[in-house]
Amino acid sequence: MTNKEQTSVLITGGNKGLGLEAARRLGALGWTVFLGSRDEGRGREAAAKLAAEGSAVVMVPLDVTSDESVAGAVRLVREHTDCLDVLINNAGAPGRGTPPAQATAEEIHAVYDTNVYGPIRVTNAFLPLLQAAENPRVVMVSSAVGAFSVVTDPRQAASQFHELAYTSSKTALNMVTLRYAQALPDIKFNLATPGEVANRKFAATDMNNHTGELTVTEGTDSIVRLATLGPDGPTGLFVDRLGPIAW
């Protein structure tokens, strides 16, 4: 059983990309890392790598689109700890990049199921464990392309990219997070985008076929900063690597 002195974090989509890097960095701080992965094999492989580097890591089978899977994740985490300090809702689906006129409700639903309903499902299921922690923090991994300020800026590539599902799902996630922050002031709810909005940079991962200019370490700076906020830290913020960004 994890004691209250040892900080604990659950990361969804922790098996690769930014989730895995956040897991590596927080594990290196001595935290207990619950590494969520919808695929057990990929999750075990990722967890074994972190354990070999000395991290305290527990692989948690977790598909954020399944109530049953999320309930199983709560049961497993409860076997190890009676409180959860930090939840990082990182798992994300890019969709197929379909423009509005060709988009189908089915595609939009699938992307929202992971990017919007997933964080709600996971957050609500873990609320009792979060509320048992002294300084609970929830980090929502959003995207710059969910910001009106970015998609209406002609200098940003997203303004020319007529995609519907992913961008609007991250906008929804931003509002969802703000509503949680207002409703539950004892828990910090903040949003991170992995890039640098002003410099139009994002992090190289499978999601963008490694076209990003930032490393995963740089990409996780905003996530790690929000995960490590002290008791006096803010809630309801949207930040990138360089600081707060416009909605």
Ligand SMILES: NC(=O)c1ccc[n+]([C@@H]2O[C@H](COP(=O)([O-])OP(=O)(O)OC[C@H]3O[C@@H](n4cnc5c(N)ncnc54)[C@H](OP(=O)(O)O)[C@@H]3O)[C@@H](O)[C@H]2O)c1
């Ligand atoms: N890279 C960037 O610069 C950038 C910019 C803006 C926002 N983001 C956001 O950052 C987050 C991480 O993305 P990434 O760049 O690290 O991409 P990635 O390497 O493709 O990782 C995505 C992760 O999400 C997991 N996932 C997808 N659907 C899931 C589900 N239903 N249940 C559980 N896990 C699921 C994937 O698992 P599998 O391995 O099983 O597919 C994978 O672990 C996403 O929310 C993304 O939208 C990234």
